[in-house]
Amino acid sequence: MIRSQGFYIEGQSWLYRLDPRVRLWYAGAVIAVCIISARIGLLAGALLLSHLVLAAGRVRLRAVITAWKALLPLVAVILLLQPLFVPQGEIVLEIGSLHITAKGLETGVLYALRMAASAFGLLVPLATCPASRLVRAFEQLGLPYRLGLVIGLALQYLGQLGSMYTSILEAQQARGLRLEGRNLMQRARAFIPTVVALVIAALRLSDNLALGLAARGFGVTGRKRTTLVQLVMRATDWLAAVGITLALAGAVLLSLPR
Amino acid sequence: MPQSGPFVEICNLSYRYPSLRTGSVSTHALRDVSLSIEPGECVAVTGPNGCGLTTLCLATSGLIPHLSEGVLEGTIRVAGHNVQSEPPGALAGLMGLVMQDPLGQLFNTSVEEEVAWGLGNLGVPRDEMEERVGWALRVTGLQDVPRTQPPHALSGGQQKRLALAAALALQPRLLILDKPAGGLTPRGHAEMVAVLRNLRHDGGLAILLAENDSRLIAEMADRVFVLDAGQVVSQGSPRAVYTQTPDLAERGLSLPPAAAFTKEVNTHSDLNLSAFTDAEVLAQTGSYALKPEGVGAPQSPAGLGTGSVEVAVTVRQLRFAYPQGAPVLQGIDLAIPSGQLATLMGDNGAGKTTLARHLIGLLRPQSGEILLFGRTVSGRSIGELAREVGFAFQNPELQIFSPTVREEIAFGPRNLDMSEAQVDQYVQDALDSFALTDLADLPPAGLTFSTRRLVALASIAAMHTPLIVLDEPTVGLDETGRQQVLTWMRKRHAEGATILLITHDTEFAAACAERVIVMQHGRIIVDGAPLQVFADQATLQKAGLVPPFALRFADGQGRPTHALTPEAAAHEWLELRQ
Numbered sequence A: 001m002i003r004s005q006g007f008y009i010e011g012q013s014w015l016y017r018l019d020p021r022v023r024l025w026y027a028g029a030v031i032a033v034c035i036i037s038a039r040i041g042l043l044a045g046a047l048l049l050s051h052l053v054l055a056a057g058r059v060r061l062r063a064v065i066t067a068w069k070a071l072l073p074l075v076a077v078i079l080l081l082q083p084l085f086v087p088q089g090e091i092v093l094e095i096g097s098l099h100i101t102a103k104g105l106e107t108g109v110l111y112a113l114r115m116a117a118s119a120f121g122l123l124v125p126l127a128t129c130p131a132s133r134l135v136r137a138f139e140q141l142g143l144p145y146r147l148g149l150v151i152g153l154a155l156q157y158l159g160q161l162g163s164m165y166t167s168i169l170e171a172q173q174a175r176g177l178r179l180e181g182r183n184l185m186q187r188a189r190a191f192i193p194t195v196v197a198l199v200i201a202a203l204r205l206s207d208n209l210a211l212g213l214a215a216r217g218f219g220v221t222g223r224k225r226t227t228l229v230q231l232v233m234r235a236t237d238w239l240a241a242v243g244i245t246l247a248l249a250g251a252v253l254l255s256l257p258r
Numbered sequence B: 001m002p003q004s005g006p007f008v009e010i011c012n013l014s015y016r017y018p019s020l021r022t023g024s025v026s027t028h029a030l031r032d033v034s035l036s037i038e039p040g041e042c043v044a045v046t047g048p049n050g051c052g053l054t055t056l057c058l059a060t061s062g063l064i065p066h067l068s069e070g071v072l073e074g075t076i077r078v079a080g081h082n083v084q085s086e087p088p089g090a091l092a093g094l095m096g097l098v099m100q101d102p103l104g105q106l107f108n109t110s111v112e113e114e115v116a117w118g119l120g121n122l123g124v125p126r127d128e129m130e131e132r133v134g135w136a137l138r139v140t141g142l143q144d145v146p147r148t149q150p151p152h153a154l155s156g157g158q159q160k161r162l163a164l165a166a167a168l169a170l171q172p173r174l175l176i177l178d179k180p181a182g183g184l185t186p187r188g189h190a191e192m193v194a195v196l197r198n199l200r201h202d203g204g205l206a207i208l209l210a211e212n213d214s215r216l217i218a219e220m221a222d223r224v225f226v227l228d229a230g231q232v233v234s235q236g237s238p239r240a241v242y243t244q245t246p247d248l249a250e251r252g253l254s255l256p257p258a259a260a261f262t263k264e265v266n267t268h269s270d271l272n273l274s275a276f277t278d279a280e281v282l283a284q285t286g287s288y289a290l291k292p293e294g295v296g297a298p299q300s301p302a303g304l305g306t307g308s309v310e311v312a313v314t315v316r317q318l319r320f321a322y323p324q325g326a327p328v329l330q331g332i333d334l335a336i337p338s339g340q341l342a343t344l345m346g347d348n349g350a351g352k353t354t355l356a357r358h359l360i361g362l363l364r365p366q367s368g369e370i371l372l373f374g375r376t377v378s379g380r381s382i383g384e385l386a387r388e389v390g391f392a393f394q395n396p397e398l399q400i401f402s403p404t405v406r407e408e409i410a411f412g413p414r415n416l417d418m419s420e421a422q423v424d425q426y427v428q429d430a431l432d433s434f435a436l437t438d439l440a441d442l443p444p445a446g447l448t449f450s451t452r453r454l455v456a457l458a459s460i461a462a463m464h465t466p467l468i469v470l471d472e473p474t475v476g477l478d479e480t481g482r483q484q485v486l487t488w489m490r491k492r493h494a495e496g497a498t499i500l501l502i503t504h505d506t507e508f509a510a511a512c513a514e515r516v517i518v519m520q521h522g523r524i525i526v527d528g529a530p531l532q533v534f535a536d537q538a539t540l541q542k543a544g545l546v547p548p549f550a551l552r553f554a555d556g557q558g559r560p561t562h563a564l565t566p567e568a569a570a571h572e573w574l575e576l577r578q
Helices: A020-036 A040-056 A061-085 A102-128 A131-140 A145-174 A184-190 A192-215 A235-255 B053-060 B111-121 B126-139 B156-168 B186-203 B214-220 B238-244 B257-267 B278-285 B352-359 B405-415 B420-433 B449-461 B479-494 B506-512 B530-535 B537-542 B549-556 B566-576
Strands: A091-095 A098-101 B008-016 B028-037 B042-046 B071-078 B095-098 B174-178 B206-210 B223-228 B231-236 B311-321 B327-337 B341-346 B367-372 B389-392 B467-471 B498-502 B515-520 B523-528
Touching: A020 A040, A020 A102, A020 A131, A020 A235, A040 A061, A040 A102, A040 A235, A061 A098, A061 A102, A098 A102, A131 A145, A145 A192, A145 B389, A184 A192, A192 B095, B008 B053, B028 B042, B028 B053, B028 B071, B028 B206, B028 B223, B028 B231, B042 B053, B042 B214, B053 B071, B053 B095, B053 B174, B053 B206, B095 B156, B111 B126, B111 B156, B126 B156, B126 B186, B156 B174, B156 B186, B186 B214, B206 B214, B214 B238, B214 B257, B223 B238, B231 B238, B238 B257, B257 B278, B257 B549, B257 B566, B278 B549, B311 B352, B311 B498, B327 B352, B327 B498, B327 B523, B341 B352, B341 B506, B352 B367, B352 B389, B352 B467, B352 B498, B389 B449, B405 B420, B405 B449, B420 B449, B420 B479, B449 B467, B449 B479, B467 B479, B479 B498, B479 B506, B506 B530, B515 B530, B515 B537, B523 B530, B523 B537, B530 B537, B530 B549, B549 B566
Parallel strands: B042 B206, B042 B223, B095 B174, B174 B206, B341 B498, B341 B515, B389 B467, B467 B498
Antiparallel strands: A091 A098, B008 B028, B008 B071, B223 B231, B311 B327, B311 B367, B515 B523
């Protein structure tokens, strides 16, 4: 059976009870810091903060491990390649004609931290908020419903495609497809039956989804959309939002050139 | 808009999908279909795979041709609205559609939001929305499911009922159901029938029911239209259509079990019964006295004991639980002798699929042991186990990827390193078994749901493994498809293959199984010969199953039976009649 809710992991804590808009605001603030700031310490602090928030919010460790598993190859590529593109500064390592400089290494660490901190900032709302609540939050923040729904469905079905991929891979293996004990090229080729079947299944799913949405009146004009869930900011939500705003202001000040 | 004429009026409806091949014109999916439905009436459309049932549902709901290319002719009017002139979804408050595959319809993250989503599109105020969500969940029997539960965490039957609740919450006057019975357990089937009956009688709901299951049609429909190649070839009351259409089997249709009994009795005697339902069969046969000696108690057929026969599957004390989940398998002990055709039955969530997934190595025992033909599965890869086990998944059509049907079927045997001559022979055998030879050079992805299912089953058949595990292979198939699966299973069984069939369909199991194993809550609660197991009505009921017709009939007459199928029950009753 295909079972996935995208990035969302069920749980109960103060973080799950926080208004989804505040959690989105947190992600936005972290990403803003990552864009504005070039201070490694600040970015490392933002990355650490997201881990602390996730831990204090009792988000299952599985979410963090899965995110790191997905991120690590990208982080490794950035750390390895970025120094090669920055030849300026003091050379710390020479490999043939390649010069690795201190500035290059620093830039690699900076970019890797930017990416990781942004991703974990985003994980806070994604892991703790069902896609439909995020759509509601976007809508109440003034985003057109269609756009919010597209974002919500994309988040949810990304996870579902992952589950579908696993199901199809299992089905192909059950038909004798072998992935183990081959060279890299053969292994890559062995994934073709799974990837092609996944694309076909995804296209069919999107067709069915379009029918399912239309059959229940999506896109009907002339009526104002209503919702079962109305998000209401409580005092604690405002407090958290103010705290995030102050932290963002502090981070911006720290990031200004001296 | 003022309404004159029938509530639903479909006139000379024809439709052609865009062609799969450039430059050619596709054949008609529907041709000159005309039918009408009145409020409170249930009209069923049925026919062989690919006859146009889904197309008719989508056209009636106004989704095609708006959301698909293709050419539509004729008119569809619902409550005076010309459906084709309205944008898709504009009549969502008037018509509700429940599609065959719930996956595309359940896209919200909680049960209550799923039901409320369509109401939001129609601008229903929040207070009324709350009421309607509660009502829809109540009438579909989902009131006890936590409202915050994600739809994907529900069982298959509950998902179908949730899709129904989401459609009913819109309070439509016409409900369009595309094969709602597929994959439902007998318990789920009975619950759905009860819900729909109430809505029809109390709320005047009109229903267009596209279905291959003759039992559901017999229980629900006032009139039936039989389609073949997109055309109406027969119509009338279910009783008239099923008892008077001479070429029913050729049209991919089966008689409801009670009607099959009646037909067999009338064919082999000078009686002229007219019974169409279980109750009518009991009433009409009740006036005949039976020989006092009866048939005697059922005996266990040979071959159930393992004796010295080679054991194909040995499961010892198998336990399994998903992470953060309740135990799914709680100490399974099972031995299936080589060459046996066994069925595994039980309610949704009983653990049947989880047990089967262990046999091909997709899940590994957390404790306990599994042996296939005397060798442990531990340490052997899925690809290696595939040489011994052919496993057809619940959604086998998902695995399709090849450019042609022939290539798709050849994928498995080629992976098993068979010679090309052997591959060709097994592929041709599989094409013949499932009547796919004419489609061999077509792309399988463009075929209908049921044909893709047959292609996927044929791809397992071509692997020619000594052990075959089939997980709900007949869901979505018409009678012709069911018979093809049955014939192929019997052929492989006669050749000595061991078959483990997972099904909810007791009639199908009764027609082929040598042994029935029933699971509940991760345990085997009864295991034996079909006659013994199906006679244990209390245990079956606990597991959400109903006995096949033949045993219900004998039970109704208060006597033992040796019969498992309606036809065998007819012969037995004729022999017993004084």
